[in-house]
Amino acid sequence: MKFLYYPGCTLKNKAKALDIYARECAEILGFELVEINDFQCCGGVFTTSADEIATKLAVVRALKAAKAAGMPLVTVCSACHNVIKQTNHAMQTDAVFADRVNRYLNDGDDYHGETKVYHYLEVLRDIIGFDKVKECVKYPLNMNIGAYYGCLMLRPGSVIEMDDAENPQIMEQLIKALGGRPVEYGNRNECCGGYVTVTDPGFARKRSRIIYESAETAGAEMIVTACPLCRYNLIKNGADIPVKYFTELLSKALIGEKE
Amino acid sequence: MKDKNELIKEQILYQSKVNVRKCMRCGKCSGTCPAYDEMEYHPHQFVYMVETGDIEPLLNSESLYKCLTCFACVDRCPRGVEPAKIVEAVRLTVIRQQGKNKLKPDDIPDIIDGEIPQQALVSAYRKFTK
Amino acid sequence: MQIEEKKPLIAAFCCNWCSYAGADLAGNNRQSYPDNVKIIRVPCSCRVDPTFVLRAFQRGADGVLICGCHPGDCHYTTGNYYTRRRMTLLFSMLEYLGIEKERTRVEWVSAAEGAKFAQTVNEFTATVAALGENRRLEDLRCKE
């Protein structure tokens, strides 16, 4: 199966690990990621204001590219995923917004949210199946791993619809499939401080500490995330255990550790 | 003639698409907010103050820049009020004015530490700058 | 006694359980409305046959109002749903015949909504009055 792949700006740069491993593992698991031509940055956050049109056009272009290619759009980064899903939802449900966007782009092909958007994890769960993932594991992880969802991956729950926003299981299922022991801790779906780290690093430090301490108390030996910013915040603000991308984990279990 | 306050309120309600009258003042948004202790005005107060038209203090408050847009309040509100969208609309009211950008290009070099992901800068720019 | 025809002339069908009681309540509370409106009591709004509405227009009514219980509150459980569907069809046909859709209305009035009944009648009468007399279906052969 082929997917149009939207890596996003960070994955081309600071979060290359997230990107490279995602591609390698897709090959092993039998699906193809076709990188989108000339993608533009999603903006990192979805602006909720009804009159913000221009900030969402880049994402609509990517969605339209997938529609034109006849493929679902897949993302790996939590932020891209959040922005793309929210924009797609707005194009589906908000006629005024969709109309304004379509007039703006004005390229003869109106878009109303026809593209199906997947997070890489959703592809693993809903299309490949965690059973298949489990079969491909060569190096079971055999450790206590705390999944960290943060906020972008789950909320707003009624729009993202990836998992139960208050009791998500998708990363725990992945960890199990990879031979690890998932550790559920209370703050796994709370915010790390996000972009506020730019303007108020002290506040981000407080938030991040709450998250990793919660994971460590619960017995996690490693934290796994899909968000470059979460990872940055947790590491920078003193996490005592490794913080990895889920694709790194996937690669470690399927391909093994590279030196 | 509507006074300036009323116009701002109208614009905030339009931008956020929030019906502030649905709020039943339970305070769950503020109970769940991770930025509570950093804020001078809290999510439930944003909703209430916009409803009553007491918006001036919000416009001048640092609280606008503490909201993480983590949507915990949006998902957990029993009345579907979506306080985060109100906070965002109030913030936009401020930063769309000339010279009111919270984050300025000159601030950036000090922030870059070699590790910070692009995502952080892009997001912060989008939230704090117009 | 010779009675001059009251114009506009409006016939109202009210269901016995909600709207007729609502009209009674408007009376109890002395909430006045124009005397152009005459009420015919029916057990349920779903007793209103489309031909009753046609007959009224044919005989010179300028507007027809049908009131029933709120959806979900019908004394007979589902009667007002029938009304809603039947009248939607009828009204669009009447509009096709040239009877403005403002001359017909279905309104849900509960037994507790006397004020709503009076308000509805006031609004409806004003709307119909503004449209002027209805001549479309008036069949002079049926008149004395």
Next chain:
Amino acid sequence: MQKIGVFVCHCGTNIAATVDVSAVAAALSAEPGVVFAREYQYMCSASGQDLIKDAIKEKELTGVVICSCSPRMHEATFRKAAASAGLNPYMVEIANIREQCSWVHKDKQSATEKAIILGRAAIAKVALNTPLKPGEIPVTKRALVIGGGIAGIQTALDIADAGFEVDIVEKKPTIGGKMAQLDKTFPTLDCAACILTPKMVEASQNEKIRIYSYSQVEAVGGFVGNFTVKIRKKARYVDETKCTGCGLCTEKCPVKNVPNEFNLGMNERHAVYIPFAQAVPKVAVIDADCCRMLKDGKCGLCSKLCGAGAIDYKQEDEIIENKYGAIVAATGYEPISLDKFDEFAYSKSKDVITSLQFERLMNAAGPTGGVLLRPSDNKHPKTIVFVQCVGSRCEAHAKKGKEYCSKICCMYTAKHAMLTREKYPDTDVYVFYIDVRTPGKNFDEFYRRAAEEYGVHYVKGMVGKICAEGDKLKVQASDLIADKQLHIDADLVVLAAAIEPDKSARPLATLLTASMDTNDFFTEAHPKLRPVESPTAGVFLSGCCQGPKDIPETVAQAGAAASKVIGLLCKDKLTANPCVAHADELMCNGCSTCENVCPYHAITYIDKEFKMPDRTVKVRRVAQVNPAVCQGCGACTVACPSKAMDLYGFSGKQIYAEVDAICR
């Protein structure tokens, strides 16, 4: 030849002040068919009625029109008067010239004109009236109560007390319902079992009451006075007549890890069990899903042990059919599922429990023997947080929760908080509330006592997030008065879950053709004036199936429902409403349209022989209305494509005549 009499009422000055009554009488006397017209000060008074009666007799009237107040007021009065004078009561029509004329118009001239027009419409209608004879329906003198909680038990006891037979159908193996699970009751703090179990025993010993436990209503046919109900008595694999309730089997059964539903899963029971010590009937039941004998055919220990020989692995479900005159729905409530409230860590921590679970933890017969120990580690909780309105008062379209207030939570939470502080004074108790709602006798005093005398910390605000960390529950909440975010390390969290109608209520409503609101609570016939009757004749409502309510309210409503049932069963015959639909068999084309729109299933089709003009006999399918079931809504009359269906009392011709009179 019509001889119509017209009677115009002054109603003191209520009508006469705005309507020129003599002008009305004069104008109407000139209408075709009118032979008599009079005005009088008070038509409804004895002398007013005499005036009508005398005129009927003297003028041999065939129809009567009374221009007066609303027919909803005095139609019955005037019909009775006409009947006593020998006129069919359905030959009376009322022109409403008070509520719909004199009271809403000010100008005397135009009000008088409108009154005349309304009078004409009534005259035109009455000229087409036909004498109607209400049918009579016999009444089966037995009532059915569906649900054996406090509502059902009380209703049954009250009906039996009046001398009527009554059956209780309860889906669980024992009656008692939710109240049997409660520890103490507010605001008096008397023990729930102490006041409930005597009633359960009384019900079981009353010779007028039959209890079908572990049973469900399967089908309902018939109508008021004559319901036929099929009851499925589920196999309990224990012969009720032989079992002595000794409990030996329930102790020795080797399957002992089944979650105990009576204690809400907080301890375990055996595959053969008696739900609780005071169960009625006190008879064991085998859980077929867990019993080894029933599953694999291996074991049979209970059968060997039972001295009474009551165990019967071959027992099957039994269908019982009974006739009833009245049915009472008393299906009760259920706390909502809290799966969607994991911001409170409900499915993550055993120590986040519902209020009903807390009742069991406090109860002497509960899983901890009445010692307050938290489920995870059986330790005494030192800090307890109660969260109110969990799933109540949510937005209508919210994906979780209910829009309404569950009504009982404020009070039981105050009770829990108070009892905790009384038994364990060293415990810190917090109650997070949005509003404390205590309208009830001695209710607010009770809540204030919890706060003032027992030192319960009432915090105005809502809990936003709970994380289970180590052996603590980290509670994050807002304190709106202090304008602070609170962080409390709690040992136990109790969620006041919203209540919703029992799941069995919706299918039951369909069987009963009783209406429900959007929340699946039964709708009452009138929200204020007929609160215990369903709009469906012969179906009555008791307890929480109609809306959230506490025990005293439930008992009051149970009594009210019983009195309505008794009122019905006292009658030997019921008078049916004669204004029902009827089909003209010659016009009917057998299309079934009417059958499909009828909400009461009052229309059936029969094959009927018709003699044709050529002397052949043709069998045609025609509609037949059961006048005892038809409620006279008229949906079928309008739906009928061949106009074969008409409604007595509101026939097409009569309404045309009214329209014509108004538009004349």
